[in-house]
Amino acid sequence: QAIGVRQSKELGLKAVFFGTEGARDKKDFIQAAEGAAEGAYVYHFAPDIYAIVEAKSYVTKYETKYGSLSGFGPPAYEAAHILLAAMDKAAKANKLNRKEILANVTQTKGHKGILGFPVSFDAKGDLAGGATYFFKVVGKDFQQVGLMTGQ
The missing domain is CATH 3.40.50.2300 (Response regulator)
Structure with a gap:
């Protein structure tokens, strides 16, 4: 472009x-x-990560180590946290499989991270709001x- x-x-x-x-x-x-x-x-x-107080530490650490952020980095970082939490929950229930992990992701409600808004998913796994x-x-x-x- x-x-x-x-x-x-x-x-x-x-x-x-x-x-x-x-x-x-x-x-x-x-x-x-x-x-x-x-x-x-x-x-x-995704919103302007530089304007989000909750993201300040992430931005500083990332840019110190790797240079400037792309627009895809922060949402991917947040998605990884949500996915890892869903996998951890499935593993603790001794149900570490795709179906259980997806169910855990769709149950994510109000996850507070670096994006400046609470992340929730609907029953299909789509981002709510x-x-x-x-x-x-x-x-x-x-x-x-x-x-x-x-x-």
Whole structure:
């Protein structure tokens, strides 16, 4: 997506870029676009991790060791915690199998982690109360500009 916005700017196109969650990456989109991403919009399924108090320690530790975060890192981290808790619960019940683990995941209600909202799942295992977050590239960063929920 960075190549596309860079080439659009080189060609003189004035269209505003609207990208997918894959563009929610400072290194691979903003930096790689070499200034052409300014004013672009992207959507993502997770909030701005840098604005969440509960995530501060995670962000600091991660960036100290690995560099900048991608938009997928924090939700994957949270998902791993939930999955590991479901596996642990299944193992303690001596029922460590796929069916039991899935049942335990769907029973997750109000998990408090780094995403800034309590994570719960419905009976099918889908995220309850999920949202789409909208960001605008401002300088060398993403600024959250909107939120859309299913309600």
